[in-house]
Amino acid sequence: MAPPVLTPQADDFPRWYQDVVAKAELAETGAARGTMIIRPWGYALWERVQSELDARIKATGHDNVYFPMFIPMEFFEREAEHVEGFSPELAVVTHGGGKELTEPLAVRPTSETVIGDAMSRWIQGYRDLPMLLNQWANIVRWELRPRLFLRTTEFLWQEGHTAHATWEEAQAETIRILVEVYDDVIRNVLAVPSLRGRKTEAEKFPGAEATYALEALMRDGKALQMGTSHHLGQNFAKAFDITFSDENGKTQHAWTTSWGMSTRTVGGLVMAHGDDRGLRLPPKVAPVQVVVLAVKDDTVEAAGNLMARLVAAGVRATVDDRTNLGFGRRAVDWELKGVPVRLEVGPRDLEAGHATLVRRDREGKDTVGLDGAAASVATLLEEIQTAMLTEARRRRDDATIDVESADDIDGPGFFRIPWDRLGVEGERRLAERGYTVRCLLTPDGEIPAPDTAELVAYCAKAY
Amino acid sequence: MAPPVLTPQADDFPRWYQDVVAKAELAETGAARGTMIIRPWGYALWERVQSELDARIKATGHDNVYFPMFIPMEFFEREAEHVEGFSPELAVVTHGGGKELTEPLAVRPTSETVIGDAMSRWIQGYRDLPMLLNQWANIVRWELRPRLFLRTTEFLWQEGHTAHATWEEAQAETIRILVEVYDDVIRNVLAVPSLRGRKTEAEKFPGAEATYALEALMRDGKALQMGTSHHLGQNFAKAFDITFSDENGKTQHAWTTSWGMSTRTVGGLVMAHGDDRGLRLPPKVAPVQVVVLAVKDDTVEAAGNLMARLVAAGVRATVDDRTNLGFGRRAVDWELKGVPVRLEVGPRDLEAGHATLVRRDREGKDTVGLDGAAASVATLLEEIQTAMLTEARRRRDDATIDVESADDIDGPGFFRIPWDRLGVEGERRLAERGYTVRCLLTPDGEIPAPDTAELVAYCAKAY
Numbered sequence: 001m002a003p004p005v006l007t008p009q010a011d012d013f014p015r016w017y018q019d020v021v022a023k024a025e026l027a028e029t030g031a032a033r034g035t036m037i038i039r040p041w042g043y044a045l046w047e048r049v050q051s052e053l054d055a056r057i058k059a060t061g062h063d064n065v066y067f068p069m070f071i072p073m074e075f076f077e078r079e080a081e082h083v084e085g086f087s088p089e090l091a092v093v094t095h096g097g098g099k100e101l102t103e104p105l106a107v108r109p110t111s112e113t114v115i116g117d118a119m120s121r122w123i124q125g126y127r128d129l130p131m132l133l134n135q136w137a138n139i140v141r142w143e144l145r146p147r148l149f150l151r152t153t154e155f156l157w158q159e160g161h162t163a164h165a166t167w168e169e170a171q172a173e174t175i176r177i178l179v180e181v182y183d184d185v186i187r188n189v190l191a192v193p194s195l196r197g198r199k200t201e202a203e204k205f206p207g208a209e210a211t212y213a214l215e216a217l218m219r220d221g222k223a224l225q226m227g228t229s230h231h232l233g234q235n236f237a238k239a240f241d242i243t244f245s246d247e248n249g250k251t252q253h254a255w256t257t258s259w260g261m262s263t264r265t266v267g268g269l270v271m272a273h274g275d276d277r278g279l280r281l282p283p284k285v286a287p288v289q290v291v292v293l294a295v296k297d298d299t300v301e302a303a304g305n306l307m308a309r310l311v312a313a314g315v316r317a318t319v320d321d322r323t324n325l326g327f328g329r330r331a332v333d334w335e336l337k338g339v340p341v342r343l344e345v346g347p348r349d350l351e352a353g354h355a356t357l358v359r360r361d362r363e364g365k366d367t368v369g370l371d372g373a374a375a376s377v378a379t380l381l382e383e384i385q386t387a388m389l390t391e392a393r394r395r396r397d398d399a400t401i402d403v404e405s406a407d408d409i410d411g412p413g414f415f416r417i418p419w420d421r422l423g424v425e426g427e428r429r430l431a432e433r434g435y436t437v438r439c440l441l442t443p444d445g446e447i448p449a450p451d452t453a454e455l456v457a458y459c460a461k462a463y
Numbered sequence: 464m465a466p467p468v469l470t471p472q473a474d475d476f477p478r479w480y481q482d483v484v485a486k487a488e489l490a491e492t493g494a495a496r497g498t499m500i501i502r503p504w505g506y507a508l509w510e511r512v513q514s515e516l517d518a519r520i521k522a523t524g525h526d527n528v529y530f531p532m533f534i535p536m537e538f539f540e541r542e543a544e545h546v547e548g549f550s551p552e553l554a555v556v557t558h559g560g561g562k563e564l565t566e567p568l569a570v571r572p573t574s575e576t577v578i579g580d581a582m583s584r585w586i587q588g589y590r591d592l593p594m595l596l597n598q599w600a601n602i603v604r605w606e607l608r609p610r611l612f613l614r615t616t617e618f619l620w621q622e623g624h625t626a627h628a629t630w631e632e633a634q635a636e637t638i639r640i641l642v643e644v645y646d647d648v649i650r651n652v653l654a655v656p657s658l659r660g661r662k663t664e665a666e667k668f669p670g671a672e673a674t675y676a677l678e679a680l681m682r683d684g685k686a687l688q689m690g691t692s693h694h695l696g697q698n699f700a701k702a703f704d705i706t707f708s709d710e711n712g713k714t715q716h717a718w719t720t721s722w723g724m725s726t727r728t729v730g731g732l733v734m735a736h737g738d739d740r741g742l743r744l745p746p747k748v749a750p751v752q753v754v755v756l757a758v759k760d761d762t763v764e765a766a767g768n769l770m771a772r773l774v775a776a777g778v779r780a781t782v783d784d785r786t787n788l789g790f791g792r793r794a795v796d797w798e799l800k801g802v803p804v805r806l807e808v809g810p811r812d813l814e815a816g817h818a819t820l821v822r823r824d825r826e827g828k829d830t831v832g833l834d835g836a837a838a839s840v841a842t843l844l845e846e847i848q849t850a851m852l853t854e855a856r857r858r859r860d861d862a863t864i865d866v867e868s869a870d871d872i873d874g875p876g877f878f879r880i881p882w883d884r885l886g887v888e889g890e891r892r893l894a895e896r897g898y899t900v901r902c903l904l905t906p907d908g909e910i911p912a913p914d915t916a917e918l919v920a921y922c923a924k925a926y
Contacts, residue, residue, distance in 0.1 A: 038530075044526075064510065066509075093556050095567075098553075105495050107556065154532060
């Protein structure tokens with residue numbers, strides 16, 4: 001076996017993260033400050049997230065569109081909270097085609113403004129509602145302390161934008177996206193259990209009436225926001241004049257929502273499951289679910305046949321027949337990349353009519369008969385998917401502690417405290433020590449309704 | 464029937480194009496000058512193109528990646544032709560995070576420079592070659608006379624970037640992409656027949672050794688470049704120091720290629736097939752291949768059942784049950800949107816046990832028995848796909864004229880003239896009259912090898 005290549009998590013978690021992102025060839029820093037080059041393995045993970053999300057966004061009735069990334073500065077000034085929130089983060093184009101522009105253009109930090117402007121033209125009557133749009137796009141928010149995937153000046157995301165006839169319909173949309181689209185992908189594909197809750201006033205999106213979020217726990221005990229869904233009330237409808245004629249012919253302002261999930265999720269996937277040997281990928285998000293490793297030249301053909309049978313059974317499998325490289329080095333490399341199952345085919349395996357099976361999610365080796373391999377591996381992948389979610393949930397639950405006072409909030413993990421005991425002032429004081437209220441839930445752990453009186457705050461340090 | 468909504472092509476083709484793009488709700492102008500909002504129907508077309516292209520790009524061994532869109536200005540200055548070609552079109556970010564930047568950033572007009580810079584780090588030895596990368600991205604080139612899809616300041620595309628050990632391998636890649644990826648999609652999915660040829664020196668990509676292109680004829684007799692593939696020689700490898708150690712341990716510069724296809728293709732699809740009633744979509748690129756139109760309330764259920772059987776047979780079908788709207792208006796709208804097959808289900812159709820079938824690609828109505836409808840419609844869609852390509856090829860061939868002298872080049876269509884008769888000077892004079900050499904082919908209509916002496920120039924006015 002090759003020597004360990006990563007800084008151990010327990011020694012220095014941020015350093016471990018840097019190491020694994022670099023050595024598993026997920027991404028690296030771009031030439032322009034704060035930007036990121038996403039390499040093939042990292043992009044393949046993002047493509048898996050994209051395709052799972054896109055299918056659910058379409059299944060819930062949304063149409064994909066594309067809006068320009070250049071936004072007239074004037075658009076931002078129409079919604080007071082919005083401009084205040086985003087102005088410090090804008091990148092501004094001042095020159096185009098060799099000339100200075102008469103009006104500078106912002107590079108989109110989010111698209112509520114341009115989409116609101118279009119909706120005001122596209123929506124006339126109640127029959128045009130709901131209008132359910134989504135776009136896949138790059139986004140720019142100037143970052144002073146960039147970290148690959150987690151906080152980069154440019155990142156990739158999808159942003160949904162919808163308009164509705166009533167507050168209730170906008171509320172239903174906001175929650176549907178959080179639960180049926182985002183959490184379904186994050187929990188059931190990425191195997192990351194999240195808290196589903198509402199943000200405090202201090203943490204909500206600039207211009208929103210309410211922000212709902214998914215908050216997951218990383219292996220260092222810090223929280224990461226995995227996706228957000230905003231009820232925008234009539235704020236943007238009023239700023240951009242999105243009105244419709246209702247069934248009685250009366251003109252009303254629409255109610256809008258917006259929601260986004262980004263390449264940051266890939267960072268969350270790495271930090272929620274990774275260990276000292278590298279990534280650990282849940283099968284559903286793994287670009288390669290099974291690698292068949294030909295140990296020697298004379299097992300290359302058998303390894304290829306096994307791979308072909310796996311592919312025919314619907315498994316994303318590949319063969320590693322680089323027998324010019326040492327076996328140990330290749331095994332370590334696939335572990336680093338997080339492939340869920342490794343099947344080793346050596347001369348003695350072939351003699352015994354089996355392959356040696358190594359799961360990435362736990363220790364130990366097993367064997368699987370070559371004959372029934374495809375079917376049993378397909379079943380095993382489902383087991384691994386479930387096991388990884390269970391493990392992550394247990395880790396999260398073990399790190400969730402009830403406290404009576406803000407003074408007890410100290411260390412890794414989630415701290416549960418009644419919101420009326422913490423309050424806005426307590427929240428402000430926590431912030432001074434680097435802790436934030438990640439979200440508010442009901443005492444039963446449910447998403448609170450707007451009028452829910454009894455709320456529990458989940459506090460943590462966060463990325 | 465509703466009154467005609469489009470300017471007839473024969474009256475004013477550019478106006479017809481504007482009309483159809485607006486009325487079929489493909490796209491509209493964005494708030495920032497020269498930009499474009501791609502609406503759901505237009506974006507659905509682009510998604511079809513994307514998925515067909517992406518599958519072929521992956522099948523030929525390329526990995527998807529993502530590079531930052533902000534490029535330090537200094538990168539452009541390393542390749543002399545490249546900076547000269549792109550400088551006039553750059554958009555420049557001078558402010559970020561509320562401060563003036565010490566070095567301004569260009570918004571990518573293409574990514575040879577940033578990808579070349581990364582390749583110089585990623586490629587060490589001959590075993591790292593070929594390196595086959597692709598990215599899906601937005602691109603900015605400042606446009607003085609924007610036209611939706613055809614020329615917009617921001618557009619969407621994929622750009623492939625590869626590095627190879629030898630000139631021959633780079634040449635094979637350049638041609639493989641043109642033929643097996645681009646032309647396969649444009650001819651066999653978009654049903655648009657293209658000329659496949661080489662660009663003249665005057666028309667090639669800034670920084671390329673040779674540019675190969677697909678040139679298609681629009682219905683007004685003008686040409687549109689549908690995709691390009693560039694052999695970059697060692698120009699970028701030398702500018703960005705992309706070297707590798709060969710099998711003998713000797714350091715050599717790599718040979719690189721790049722190639723791109725963009726949202727412009729959607730404009731080409733519109734202009735190659737559209738008629739005075741709107742779009743005409745080949746089935747393989749149609750987001751909806753069959754619309755089942757319920758004529759009256761009491762045929763809504765039967766229409767829904769028929770749609771379900773079509774979907775089960777793998778047809779992209781939808782039902783139009785908006786019986787509150789007039790039948791004629793709905794029929795005209797689906798024709799405008801270009802859906803290949805309309806099945807009308809009215810009370811008399813049901814009585815007769817059939818649906819009325821209307822093909823978008825030709826005049827006339829037919830009937831199809833409800834029982835075997837799914838299978839016969841699936842077969843019909845293949846027939847329509849072939850018929851549309853045949854029709855477009857005949858139109859192109861009819862509009863291709865052999866001429867003996869540059870003076871005879873006048874009017875719509877392609878003009879074939881031996882390149883040694885036209886020459887660089889003839890090309891220059893043609894340009895003064897608005898004609899360009901679209902590409903050079905062999906006398907047999909093949910892609911010329913670099914040393915082919917006998918070349919035929921295809922000249923046309925172009926978008």
